Structures are given as structure tokens and as C-alpha cells.
Amino acid sequence: MIFDDFSIKTLIRPVPDFPKPGVVFRDITPLFQSPRALRLVIDSFIQRYVEADFSHIGAMDARGFLIGSIVAYELNKPLVLFRKQGKLPAEVLSEGYQTEYGEAFLEVHADSLCEGDSVLMFDDLIATGGTLLAAAKLVRRMGASLFEAAAIIDLPELGGSQRLQDVGIPTFSLTAFALDER
Ligand SMILES: O=P(O)(O)OC[C@H]1O[C@H](OP(=O)(O)OP(=O)(O)O)[C@H](O)[C@@H]1O
Ligand SMILES: Nc1ncnc2[nH]cnc12
Numbered sequence: 062m063i064f065d066d067f068s069i070k071t072l073i074r075p076v077p078d079f080p081k082p083g084v085v086f087r088d089i090t091p092l093f094q095s096p097r098a099l100r101l102v103i104d105s106f107i108q109r110y111v112e113a114d115f116s117h118i119g120a121m122d123a124r125g126f127l128i129g130s131i132v133a134y135e136l137n138k139p140l141v142l143f144r145k146q147g148k149l150p151a152e153v154l155s156e157g158y159q160t161e162y163g164e165a166f167l168e169v170h171a172d173s174l175c176e177g178d179s180v181l182m183f184d185d186l187i188a189t190g191g192t193l194l195a196a197a198k199l200v201r202r203m204g205a206s207l208f209e210a211a212a213i214i215d216l217p218e219l220g221g222s223q224r225l226q227d228v229g230i231p232t233f234s235l236t237a238f239a240l241d242e243r
Pocket of ligand 1: 122123124125161188221
């Protein structure tokens with residue numbers, strides 16, 4: 062199946078000044094309300110990773126869960142959840158991070174990965190890269206490695222995908238927006 066960048070983009074709604082003035086929020090809810098578009102997104106990721114050599118999928122709280130869990134199911138891979146602070150019940154590792162519009166802590170269960178594991182990470186969007194970089198630090202603290210960081214959307218002007226590549230993590234996105242793109 063050929064990924065149709067134009068029609069996917071029309072299903073990502075720009076919401077100016079959310080959650081704070083100056084931010085154009087890229088809302089993926091219309092995309093998820095289109096079964097055809099969701100299938101196109103998931104099939105594009107499946108096509109890219111079906112033959113790839115990684116052991117685990119990592120998914121970012123909360124919108125990364127929407128993609129990571131479906132891909133993990135389809136590719137029959139174990140799924141590791143990276144959650145916002147205070148949500149995971151057992152022993153956790155924690156990393157602080159900043160995003161385009163806030164700061165937070167990301168946590169993962171301390172026993173979820175081992176040395177030798179290789180993680181394909183999913184989120185809906187890469188902005189500053191803060192979230193995925195925090196997840197990458199957690200992965201590396203458990204002795205595992207990063208296979209790639211994948212997202213539906215990249216905002217390259219915010220530098221996140223470059224920051225990830227600078228620390229040795231390949232990135233992949235299905236589409237990209239300029240900050241002022243409508
Ligand atoms: O590259 P970054 O600057 O880290 O920004 C990207 C992150 O920001 C958003 O999550 P948000 O923190 O808004 O949480 P949500 O998924 O729970 O809405 C988005 O879903 C990514 O996880
Ligand atoms: N502009 C944006 N739209 C949606 N999610 C985001 N996460 C960080 N920046 C974002």
C-alpha cells in the first residue's frame with residue numbers, strides 16, 4: 062500500500078494556541094476516526110518493520126500507546142509501556158524531561174528490559190524529542206539498546222528528530238509539518 066501523505070495530513074487538525082499560546086497542536090483524533098487512515102498508518106509501520114531485527118516495542122504515554130500496541134500485536138512483539146509519573150505499580154526507573162509545552166517525568170518498570178534487548182519506540186509525534194530521549198535513557202539504563210524511534214508526525218523545526226539521531230537513535234516518521242503549516 063502506498064502511503065498518501067496528502068490525505069493523511071488532511072486528517073491531522075491544527076489547533077492554534079493549545080495547550081498554550083503560540084503552540085499549534087497537531088490533533089490526531091480525526092485520523093483515528095477514519096478506519097481507512099488508521100489502517101494506512103498501521104500498515105505503513107508494519108511494512109517498514111515486519112522483517113526488522115528488534116526484540117521489543119516501547120510505547121509512550123498516552124498517544125504512543127495507540128500505535129505501539131497495535132504494531133506490537135501485529136508483529137507479535139512484547140510491549141513495554143513508558144508512562145507518566147505515578148501510574149506504574151511496581152518498581153520503576155524514572156527520567157525527567159521537557160516537551161514543547163511542559164515538563165514531566167517518564168517512568169518504566171525496572172524489570173521490563175534486559176541487556177541485549179533492542180527496542181523500537183513509538184509515539185504519535187516528535188517535537189523537541191524530550192519524551193523519546195527520556196525513554197531512550199531508561200532503555201539504556203536497563204542495558205538494552207534502541208533500534209529506532211518512530212512516529213506519525215515529525216516537527217523538524219523543533220529539533221527532536223535531530224537530537225535523537227545525535228545520540229545514535231535512528232528516527233522515522235510518516236509525515237512532517239512546518240510549525241506555521243496549516
Ligand atoms: O518531542 P516532545 O517535545 O517530547 O513532544 C512530543 C510528546 O508530546 C506529546 O505528548 P504529551 O506530553 O502532550 O502527552 P499525551 O500523549 O498524554 O497527550 C506527544 O504525544 C509526544 O509524546
Ligand atoms: N505541537 C504539538 N502537537 C501535538 N502534540 C505535541 N506534543 C508536543 N508538541 C505537540
